[in-house]
Amino acid sequence: MLKLTKKADYGLMALKYLAEHPDLAALSAKEVADAYGIPAQLLAKILQLLTKHGLLRSHAGMNGGYALARDARQISAYEVILAIDGPFFITSCIKGAKSCELTPSCTIKEPLARVNETIAGVLKSISIQDLAEHEHPAKRETDTQGLVALTL
Amino acid sequence: MLKLTKKADYGLMALKYLAEHPDLAALSAKEVADAYGIPAQLLAKILQLLTKHGLLRSHAGMNGGYALARDARQISAYEVILAIDGPFFITSCIKGAKSCELTPSCTIKEPLARVNETIAGVLKSISIQDLAEHEHPAKRETDTQGLVALTL
């Protein structure tokens, strides 16, 4: 229920880790997995997914591994979740008109779609860079940002 | 992944339905279920949960059923989800320190907790009344509302 999957969770951790090591050309899946205690093979697949969706660049062979495809500032948490878990919907409807057969009679799907948009907006406004910077909790650098419109 | 359970979904529909019929003293679970095609026994349990959490008032016997315990304006979507699905966490950690054994090494749980707060805030700002009023999509009556702070 409204919970992030661990895969997405792992993916975010890995991206953050990569963002924190811009000096290194590439980090292998195993290195990242070991750094956090994430099952290596599972993380491998996650990184493959992220690569397939253009968030990472991979390099096989010795000293190979993964590196961010773009600046950490340009990668949003939303994209990560999207790449790993597929299309983002808080309701069971919408996605291909299947999954919920009471879509016709349902009267709350429209308002919920707005809520969906709002939450997606929140996620879109968070970049990997933001995650990596969470060290200074009291700092506020972007005063104009930080507000998400919710129009029901 | 970040999806509302159908139970919560059903619960919201039912509450909205009750909010739309303030004239009637009580509506039985079966009536509501039939109105939308929701499995009756399942909805019954959901309404029981909502009752137990003080969102509804129930009345057994003939012509019995459920009625909102408070004004529709005073019941938030957040409360509904909380009552039906239990504590609201987008991550697997937090809840009783179990579920995720890499909590110590994890470096993103804190920022994610903020995201969690933000989303909870969105949900808290939506009342059953809001859902019931979704008929007039272009109307904006509360201009000062509708903004949710996101401070990472």
Place this chain on the structure above:
DNA sequence: TTAGTATAGGACCAAATATGTCGGGATTTC
């Protein structure tokens, strides 16, 4: 050119969760 390191990806499995059903019991009304 070959051994070693890495990614790519399909198949599969086990655990957890979500969804839905059944059946018996308690209340209230008529």
Place this chain on the structure above:
DNA sequence: GAAATCCCGACATATTTGGTCCTATACTAA
């Protein structure tokens, strides 16, 4: 007392998640 209704625990099933295994492929360096 009978019918309608809520209450609630146990159960069964379906779906999703989390995780493993195995093989193939790509790259590097000695």
